[in-house]
Amino acid sequence: MYDVVIVGAGPVGLFLACELGLADCSVLVLEQEPRPGSPWRTAPLGLRGLSPASVGAFHRRGMLPDLLKASDVDDFPGLPSSSGVDPEADGAERPALAGHFAGLMLDPAKIDLAALPYRLPSPAAEAMMTSLDAIEGVLAERAAELGVEIRRGVTVSAVTQTDESVVTRAGEDTYTGRWLVGCDGGRSTVRRQAGFGFAGTEPRFTGYTMLADIADPEKLRPGFNPTPRGLYLCMRTPGHIGVMELDGGTFDRSQAPSREHLQTVLRRVSGTDVTLNEVHHASTYTDRAKQATTYRQGRVLLAGDAAHIHSPMGGQGLNTGIGDALNLGWKLAATVRGDAPEGLLDTYTGERHPVGAWVLDWTRAQVATMQPDPHGRAVQALVRDLLATPAGTTYVYKKLSGLSVRHDLGGDHPLTGRLAPEFRLTDGTRxxxxxxxxxxxxxxxxxxxxxxxxxxxxxxxxxxxxxxxxxxxxxxxxxxxxxxxxxxxxxxxxxxxxxxxxxxxxxxxxxxx
Structure with a gap:
């Protein structure tokens, strides 16, 4: 019997596995995909942004140099790179990659550095671009070094728990752990099988991501482009397009979108007669926003998209999931070891559930800003005015960066409950x-x-x-x-x-x- 079985070998499941491995827990990770490195994990389709809080997590565990090397960020033609993250440096004073709100880009020059709470120079002071494949590769290698077992091509079908253990079934095979953590995505089998409540709101748009050959790419503007019907995004990688159509999420996602459908949607949203010659890869998503009512049911826990799903607007999903893994890892490890203070594991839901709820509202606010009716246009005009000011830009940047997260841990000092700055002693110890x-x-x-x-x-x-x-x-x-x-x-x-x-x-x- 393993101490912990984790379902899902994405960034969240692997980061959690590493945290448990550091504490000498016996860990098994089960992953449905038979092998890593699909086109949806590698650049350009697998590009993702890590917030300063997430970059800091890799830095504190000594994995930032490996992640930078694996990311090869300067070779990603789709988006700006890490903006100069250097594991040996003390960090730039002003962020160079500030993010966006509902497709409205933040100007780094408008960030009020004095308003960033207790910020100290750090090698991890910046956000960075990377890929899912790079993240998972670094984490899988570290997990293996720590004795974590990863089994791929395993599709979980049932979960049964007792007072002492959890049995996970996949086909004719069973796997038993003292604890089970579902990190298996938005359609989580673990969540359904363990009977978690999952509540929230239905979608307002259908999103599309594609890699296609475009006959007349000059008809599309680069970058984020809000329009009366939604938004489209053109990366610098030729043919890498994102589209969000405000259709109420009506597209039937049980089938792959055809070239004709994608072309029709892109034309409708962009207001052009652009032509797609061939579509190599395409997927769909919505802004359905739901959250597990608790992150723990007995000996079963949830993290990442298994615990909360929402629009990808603002790139919060991956970063929120890494935060889940960090928060849960040491608490579950202490519980496994038997030296956890009373109630420690229950603080996981208590601390992370409010963060997940905020992320859902943050993405809902962006969708509301994109609505093509007079109300949406009025909100968008207001947001544009706010982002034209240092106070407005700084507020949004703090939210996106993770610097504004504060858990209620008691105590009067404003640093208590916040992510620690990179304190450095005069002898060089960080x-x-x-x-x-x-x-x-x-x-x-x-x-x-x-x-x-x-x-x-x-x-x-x-x-x-x-x-x-x-x-x-x-x-x-x-x-x-x-x-x-x-x-x-x-x-x-x-x-x-x-x-x-x-x-x-x-x-x-x-x-x-």
Missing amino acids: LADLMREGHGAVLDFTPDHRLRDATGSRAHRLRYATGPARDSLGLDAVLIRPDGIIAWAGEPAFDHSEFEQAADRWFGNNQPA
């Missing part, structure tokens, strides 16, 4: 250096090393570093969870008991069972 193996961290900037003894009793789960920092942000000490979230921030003359309470809440005070 916060990421302490977190590479999946541990939490204590940074003690006090000259008398006030937290050394208190940390020692939790040494199996916390890494301790002391000394002056290049910039301590006015703090004397900070406690960081393994997912990079600040659990406690100590200002000068802090109360030692507050640190103890925070450490007990998240890390306990006992050795592994």
Whole structure:
């Protein structure tokens, strides 16, 4: 019996597998696709954007150099590259890749750097472009190094759980784990079989992604193009087109779209008579927005698209899923080891469900902005005006980057519950250096090393570093969870008991069972 069985070998499932592998859990990953590297995973169709929060996750686990090498971002002709992410540098002051809202591009020059909360220079301060294939390749290699078993070509058909384990059936084979995590996408079998509620709203548009030969590409404008009937997007890769038609999501997605249908939709949305000679690859999607009512049912948990589906507007799906995996990984590992504080695993739903709900609303707001009626046009005009200001651009950028996420962990300091900046000691030690193996961290900037003894009793789960920092942000000490979230921030003359309470809440005070 495995400690954890994960269904789905996409970025979310593999990142979670790596987190569990770092904690020496026995992990089996089951994947329906027989092999990696399909055209939908590689460039250009597999291009995806990683937010600064997600890039930071790879940085803290020591995988950013490998990801940059695998991505070969400068060779992607479809979109700007990582905008200069460098694992050896301290990060650019101003983001070069700011994103968009409903196809309305953000101007990086309008971002108010002073308004970004507690930002410190970091190799992972930027968003970056990569591909699903690159992400999955790096994660699969790391997972294998950590002893994770990955089985491909396995289609899960049934899930049965008891008080002690979960049995996953695929054909005539069964796989048993103490825990099961569904990372198997928007049509998750695990979610259905385990009886999760799934609530939300129905679609307003049908989206199409295609790679085609276009007879007259000059008739289409490059980049994002909102129109009265929806939006179309032309990448710089010839023939790589995205289209969103505001048709109420009426296209029958049980069948592949024909060349004729794609041409008709593209003409209708773009307002041109463009001609498609041949379509090599095409897929459809909608803005259906739904979320599991809880992320845990007994010994079954959900992460990524299995827990929440929505429009891809703004590129939030992949980044939200990676956040799920980070949040769940160390909590589930502590539960498997037997040293989790009471209720730790329940905080996964408590913290990540509100984030998922926000993402659904964020994408709904963008769809509302695209509506071709007078109400939609009025909203779009308002958004354009807001994005013409530094305050409006900065607000949207903070949302897209993940910098605005804050969990309610108690405590008065505004850093508590936020993603930790890249603190760096004067001896060169970075916060990421302490977190590479999946541990939490204590940074003690006090000259008398006030937290050394208190940390020692939790040494199996916390890494301790002391000394002056290049910039301590006015703090004397900070406690960081393994997912990079600040659990406690100590200002000068802090109360030692507050640190103890925070450490007990998240890390306990006992050795592994």
